[in-house]
Amino acid sequence: VDLEVMHWWTSGGEANAVAKFAEAWTATGNTWVDGAIAGGGDTARPVMVSRIIGGDPPAAFQFNHGRQAEELIEAGLLLDLTDVAEAEGWADIVNPSSLLDACTVDGRIYCAPVNIHSWQWMWLSNAAYENAGLAVPTTWTEFAESAPALQEAGLTPLAMGGQSWQQNGAFGVMALALAGEEAWLSVNRDKNAETVMGPEYTRVFEAFGAAREFSDGLNVQDWNQATAAVINDTAGAQIMGDWAQGEFAMAGEVAGEDYSCLPGLGEVAILDTGGDAFYFPKQDDPEIEAGQKELAAMLLSPEVQVSFNSAKGSLPVRGDVDLTSVNECTQKGLDLLANGNIVPNGESFLAPDTISQLNDLMTEFWNTPAMTAAEVQEQYSDIIASAE
Amino acid sequence: MADVGILAATKAAEQPVAALLDGPRGPKPVRRFSRSNIIIYGTLFVVALYYALPLYVMIVTSLKGMPEIRVGNIFAPPLEVTFQPWVKAWQEACTGINCDGLSRGFWNSFQILIPSVILSVAIASVNGYALSMWKFRGSEVFFTLLMIGAFIPYQVMLYPIVIMLREAGLYGSLTGLVLVHVAFGMPINTLLFRNYFASIPEELFKAARVDGAGFWAIFFRIMLPMSLPIFVVALIIQVTGIWNDFLFGVTFTSSPERYPMTVQLNNIVNSVQGVKEYNVNMAATLLTGLVPLVIYFASGKLFVRGIAAGAVKG
Amino acid sequence: MTISDTRPDAGDRAAARRPSRLFRNLPSKIAMLPLIFTAVVVFLGGTIWTVVYSFTKSGLLPRLSWAGLDQYERLWSSRKWIVSIENLAIYGFFSLIGTLVIGFTLAALLDRKIRGEAVFRSIFLYPFALSFIVTGLVWQWILNPELGLQNVVRDMGWTGFSFDPLNNPDIVMFGLLIAGLWQGTGLIMCIMLAGLRGIDEDIWKAARVDGIGTVKTYIRVIIPMMRPVFVTSLVLIGAGIVKLYDLVVAQTSGGPGISSEVPAKYVMTAMFGGQNLGQGFAASTMMLVMVVIILIPWAYLEFGGKKHG
Amino acid sequence: MTLLNPSVSIKNLDLSFGAVKVLQNLNLDIGDGEFLVLLGSSGCGKSTLLNVIAGLLEPTDGQVWIKGRNVTWAEPSERGIGMVFQSYALYPQMTVEGNLTFGLRNAKVPKAEIAKRVARAAEILQIEQLLKRKPGALSGGQRQRVAIGRALVRDVEVFLFDEPLSNLDAKLRADLRVELKRLHNNLKNTMIYVTHDQVEAMTLADRIAIMKGGKIMQLGTPAEIYGKPQNLYVADFIGSPSMTFFDGTVEGDVIRIPDHDLPLGTYEFSQRPATGRPAIIGIRPEHVMTGDNLRSAPYTAEVTADLVEPMGSDTLVHCAFGGQTMRVRMDGQAQVKPGDRLMIGIDPGAASLFDKETEARL
């Protein structure tokens, strides 16, 4: 059957990864109709939702893990995949199991998770530190201490792009690393505004305020331009998810030699488990429905997981597959995953609306030097307090 | 007595030397570089530079290779002219897994453009004609409503329109998309046509009515043949708007195979890849802008004339 | 005189009766159906729909779950919304003034019987044919400090030269303005030029006999005479300002921080980024209210003042 | 011309634009084959009335009858009228022939018939050699001829003209005026003609209707209107240069105006006013006698020429008389200079007398 799949994976590596799905799907004698829309979720989501509301949905579409699709499920617009999940034994193979929880509403499963991405990384340029005559830091604390020296050497200690999600994301990473898992869960999962005002988080806000100073002097918009500054050794480090590794790889850099990576900022060895999942809108045509289920099963099949995640640079959602050749950093990630040093992705706790508010707040703070850490802390707690 | 003047005249004619002596004659000598000329042409030139610069940058960049772009400055002409970016933009750039560049959407854009432009210009011209010559009670109210519609951002209307089209059973069809373009092009075009027809002498209309021509006969036989300039204006505005549209094209098309060219452009330009391929971006941009640009340059003076009739009066 | 009594005629009787109001001018009404439909169903209907749903808690999908004025309270307590409005005001003000001034100045210069008028006119107008996505992209690039203008000037020797509007929250709106004006002034110039050509030449002669300088004649005499032209221009510019969205997305994505957010983008982010339709609808309702407040005086001038024409 | 069977008949016509009443309870019967001129100053409603007759404007109230049919609600093309406009209103993109035949083709008249009618109209108007040209390539006079031709081919009973000549220059106007008169003499159609040019009105009309503010002030033959204006407005309006008016009081057989008592011996009163009644006397410049004619004048006076306007065929002299500037029309050869004294004579028989209050003719 012809299945139209919508997604916003259009960059080189991403498109490559999608191609793996498509190849596998075509190999089963079906047709993959590719509906790629670049510009990220904000551009693609209105199109997907419009198509669903308009009654002419694609056969499958990509959303991030989390609560983005909750309403669609509640409105009964998405296909129930529980029978596929049971047949394939997803409950046993998906690791961490929280990924499946995010797909589950009232005990029914509505999505097929395909990969794991984690935000909890800091990437450092070894050459930059060498040039400045410094040792490469191994923790955030060391990084913060060495930052002034780096600045004196004419380098930007911390590369940060201009978009709000990058700044809020980096804050999330620092919160988990510096305030610890307990406080982080209390804020994100339990929406406890008091924790935000507590001592653990106060430390995070102060560190974040310091980080703002570390990023002076580099004005870039896109995250990969910030990564490029680390690759070119003009910046010391960047806090960014594991997808940044693709950029290092493309530039021909080698983990450990040219760059270092610190999961959990080197403070707390823990990863969050975000990622992408596919959803399947309900269709009238039983043939298509069958195809949708077939596709869902295929997405989680071991071979497809390996080929897809190798191309995308993400981790597979099944614990029972081996990625062929992995570098030092990926191995660190896999180890943490295997050891269960993981928390769910922040987005699976917070509604998109809340995230969008936090994005705005953090980017405002980042770009308003006059705004103090205490002020932003206060506003942060307000947003958490009003979050659903 | 009459002869005195003639006499004086003959005298003057007989004394060309004397005439030469008594000061300036003929046109005031113009200094080519008079102050006002320097100011006028200087200003125009500088401003023209500001307007032409981006086009220049686009063209120059689209002809450079990536290495040259990285080292050189954006205004420098290409050391080595390469058409590779154009080729890539046209038929190699990837959209998701389809790597056939803009060419994929080019004909789709035409398929959307042609019916949309024809229909919207046709409807807007009839609207303008009715509004200026066949007013009826309430016609101005509807027109005012329509004009307020010109101020509504498209994005705001997205969901209501999706729902309307769904209810009409047109969602996802070309007809639906064309209707959306027609609706959103209607305010400004109706305004232009209305003003244009209002500037046509009323007596012409009356004469035709006495001659027994009805609503449509007057429109087709009398008004249409004299409205070329305003049609050119409407055509340009609509072609530009519809060709450049991204949101409607992507939202109201049911299959990726039928996406307009702007979707590919968006994908090429907005895909976050290692380094932005500026040369390909620019080539794609130029290729996409080509159709409106060609139509605009081809129309030349008619555009200004149409504007004069459609925007100034009324 | 009672001629009708002497010659009763059925056909004449029919013609003598005043026809029903609904069927008078029927072809015109039929021809206007598309307009009426668009105005009432699409624009008015869509607007009402939007306003209604702005009072709900709609998230990703429109749902009639009432939220009272919550969305509006949230809207007006949002810094981003306030910043958006301020930005739009700044952009609108300067864009309006800038477009009118530049458009008029260029038109006036072109009207001075200069050589190569057609060439200049084409150069000024061509950006109008390009989409905002393209405009934003090109200008983002030219204004990029590492690649564009700043870099070029520095390469020429002025190493201290700094021009980086898109990354400076204080002047980022002016970075947008540079691109916005580039795209939009051409059309206005055309309209102004047409308007200037329509001015009675005797006025110019009268002013010259009175010894009024050219610039002063423009300011004191010609501009006040071009009211209808300015009205049309205002409508066009105004509609463009309110809808400002693509350019921002293409050039700055609202950054740095939230310093170049605009209402239309707020709406979009709320609706599709934040998946809070109700919030987006509330914001767009507020935009509409502002538009209507601005438009009512105009509509009054256009339709209330003179009854025909 | 019998008004028992009028060609066009307007009954109790009212027309308002919003709150502005443009025509008020207007009644008018126009005879078969009559040439009626609507004359009045700008904005008095002439064009409006013509448009109502043509069916191009809807009356607020009242009826329009043409040829015994109530056409109040009929389409313009069904009324049996042809119309000629001031601005010609030719269809610019059609040839002259196209312009002439447009209405006929609309009405699906057979080809042969169309050709016949066009040939006839072209011959009458002498525009045969223009048939293939477009209006843009015609002079003003030729355009107006084509516009008349367009009405002509429709073969209608009633022609409506809305200031057809006022866009032409003086010479052409005079020529076309004569042609129009000839045309009417040949065709004998009913013609309703709007103008604000008195000369046109006087020379063309069988009857003139003088309008003011949407009402008809006087309806009559040119001679009646000129010689016996029924009220002050008409008296002032007709005649160029117009009458000189003197305020006075009727005292038996004289009217007493400042410095002069003019005898009213031969004046034909329609109603003789009481003695002491304030009245106005109006005297036309050409009715002031000078030179040889003085002998027959019932009243003479000496005046000083103040301003002299030679107009070629005659000369207009302005002089002070009875507290007014009186205009006197003299022969074109008259040699008068400002400051000259001259004798003038006044014949009240040719003058017009109006009640000061009602402004109606006495």
Place this chain on the structure above:
Amino acid sequence: MTLLNPSVSIKNLDLSFGAVKVLQNLNLDIGDGEFLVLLGSSGCGKSTLLNVIAGLLEPTDGQVWIKGRNVTWAEPSERGIGMVFQSYALYPQMTVEGNLTFGLRNAKVPKAEIAKRVARAAEILQIEQLLKRKPGALSGGQRQRVAIGRALVRDVEVFLFDEPLSNLDAKLRADLRVELKRLHNNLKNTMIYVTHDQVEAMTLADRIAIMKGGKIMQLGTPAEIYGKPQNLYVADFIGSPSMTFFDGTVEGDVIRIPDHDLPLGTYEFSQRPATGRPAIIGIRPEHVMTGDNLRSAPYTAEVTADLVEPMGSDTLVHCAFGGQTMRVRMDGQAQVKPGDRLMIGIDPGAASLFDKETEARL
């Protein structure tokens, strides 16, 4: 008026628009305080000449002198001229006062002086009570008065008028014409006045220049122009209705035209043509004698009235004579109907004779 010291003097003026020669080697001296009217049909270059004098157009060659100064290259505002336009060209957004004072304020004339001049102009033109209004709230005549006022306050020696009255209706035109004449009598400025209305030209002018195709065909007093046109063009152009022309041959003391031999006894030849020379005789309608005057006619004939145009003060009769339609002007009271036979008399002394070839007056 001495042309040794002319107020405005045009010397060898040429003007072309591209290849089109609009004015050709034009010479014209205008006396101090003279009222000169430029008369000619549309497109003959009247406005162009006026604009050159005003400095609004640059001549291709030649000079313009005003008050003994060569102003060929001077700015319009420096030439000591004021100009009044057909379309009034008032500044619409300024009050009447603003319109009058705009130029003066710009020239930094002292406030008191401005006030004085405005007061004077307003008094002369009787627009005192309009000073605070905007042009939009004025009638046509009032607007034209303000436009004249704007020239007046400039306190200049030379006034230029470009068809100032042609946008007004007939009545107003006659009134303002008289006012203009008065104004000139009072102010004694030099005035150059463009029109294509003959009556205006005849009544206003001290001298008239008849233009055709950028050349002056005749320059002279109204009486000269009217009575002794120097060529066929002027003869045909002046007079409304115009002369009737007959082709003929001069045979000794008669001119032989179809069916008639008209005696030329009293005609004042400027140059007597050879016998047998083809010539054209033009006869003005008012010089055709009827009724009582017939007795003094050197030549009489009986004709049939063909078309009668009553014009109030006189009546125009068209009749066939000598193979042409001759126009005859009769008294307003004349009772002639088409078809009537009437006797007419012709006095060649008042007629004009032209050489057929050169079209110059004989």
